[in-house]
Amino acid sequence: MVNKLPHMKVKGIDPLITIEINDTYLLGVYQGTLSEYDLLLRYRQRDRLSKSGWSRIRTPKHIHWAVDAIIKMNHNSEETKKFLNFLIYQWDNHIKPLKSDAERNALLDVEQLLQEANLEAKKYPSLANKGEYSIKFLYLIAKLLMIQEKTNFSSAYMFRNLLKALEEHKDIYKIVQVATHNRR
Numbered sequence: 001m002v003n004k005l006p007h008m009k010v011k012g013i014d015p016l017i018t019i020e021i022n023d024t025y026l027l028g029v030y031q032g033t034l035s036e037y038d039l040l041l042r043y044r045q046r047d048r049l050s051k052s053g054w055s056r057i058r059t060p061k062h063i064h065w066a067v068d069a070i071i072k073m074n075h076n077s078e079e080t081k082k083f084l085n086f087l088i089y090q091w092d093n094h095i096k097p098l099k100s101d102a103e104r105n106a107l108l109d110v111e112q113l114l115q116e117a118n119l120e121a122k123k124y125p126s127l128a129n130k131g132e133y134s135i136k137f138l139y140l141i142a143k144l145l146m147i148q149e150k151t152n153f154s155s156a157y158m159f160r161n162l163l164k165a166l167e168e169h170k171d172i173y174k175i176v177q178v179a180t181h182n183r184r
Helices: 062-075 077-093 101-107 110-122 135-152 158-167 172-179
Strands: 017-021 025-031 039-045
Touching: 017 110, 017 135, 025 135, 039 135, 062 077, 062 135, 062 158, 062 172, 077 135, 077 158, 110 135, 135 158, 158 172
Parallel strands: none
Antiparallel strands: 017 025, 025 039
């Protein structure tokens, strides 16, 4: 039987790449409109109640990412902090804005991205089935969101602030404030 994946067109536009993750998620990366190398992320998730078997196309939000990290933190604080620290380290030392087609093409190598995600997921086995999202999915979303943010505004900090708020066990109101861009 051939596994026919649902379409990932958004407003008639095909994604630059589509990544299938654990037969549970489809992550589409599109050309965004904020800059020449802007990335726009969309995903679908398996949904037994849907006629197609997949959810509608969704946009990953920082708040969704944060809620899932909080769920994982409540299950295994030490392992979740290790994951958050890894991502903060990546932000500070390895995540760079995209400045050329060659850089974007290298980033959007599906096999390389999945290899990285698989490697990271193996480091956090107790988080594998906790929360809504898998570590592979969270890693890919985090990496792509960080690159998107730095590409569009090189001195960006929002996702890093969210990671730090989660890592430092800030109260839920502070985390929601950071994750939803609420600057009160």
